Amino acid sequence: GAVVSQHPSRVICKSGTSVKIECRSLDFQATTMFWYRQFPKQSLMLMATSNEGSKATYEQGVEKDKFLINHASLTLSTLTVTSAHPEDSSFYICSARPWRGPYGYTFGSGTRLTVV
C-alpha cells in the first residue's frame, strides 16, 4: 500500500509551452503533497507544499507564476510548468504522507522534463 503515481515519467516540450505533471495517491488520501526539483548529482530541493483545497506554499526563490500547483482533490496534485524555458529542464519528484505523523513519506517515480 501507500503508492504515489507520477506522470508522465518523461516529457519533452518546446520553449514557451506549458507542461503539466500529475501526482496521484493511489490507495490513500493525501491532504498534503510535496513537490521537489532535483538537479543532476544533487539532492532534492523542495519547491512547494501542496495543500488540498487551498493555495500551495512555495519555498523562497520559487516562482509561483511559473510553477503552478493545484491540489483539487485528496488524491491528486498537479504541477504545471508555464512558459517553459531550457533552464526549467530538470527532474521533478512529488511525495505524500499516507499516515498521520511525520514518517512514511512515499515518493512518486519522478518526471524528467526536457525543454528544447
Next chain:
Amino acid sequence: AQTVTQSQPEMSVQEAETVTLSCTYDTSESDYYLFWYKQPPSRQMILVIRQEAYKQQNATENRFSVNFQKAAKSFSLKISDSQLGDAAMYFCAYIPNYGGSQGNLIFGKGTKLSVKP
C-alpha cells in the same frame, strides 16, 4: 536553522563487505525523526530505515542498521553484506515532530555508494 550534513560525497565498498555512511544534523528540537533514503539509477526514492529520536534503541532493517547518537547529533547508516543492488545515492533526512504537523523532510546532499564485484 535545521540542517543535515553528509560529509562523504562518494563511497565505495566491495561486495559482501560492510560500509558505513555518515550523517550529522543540527537542530534545537528534542523530538524528531531521521531517515535514510536510497535513490538507485531509476531515481525512485526508497525508504531504507527510520529512527525516532525518542527511542534509544538503534533501528535495524535486515542488512541495514543505524548508529544514532542523539547528543552528538549523528545518524550513520551501516550496510552489511553489501550487494550490487545497494549501489545508489543515499540521502539522510530529518523532520521535526511538531505533534504530527505536516512538515517537510530536510535532506542532506547525498552520498553516492558504489559496490565493486
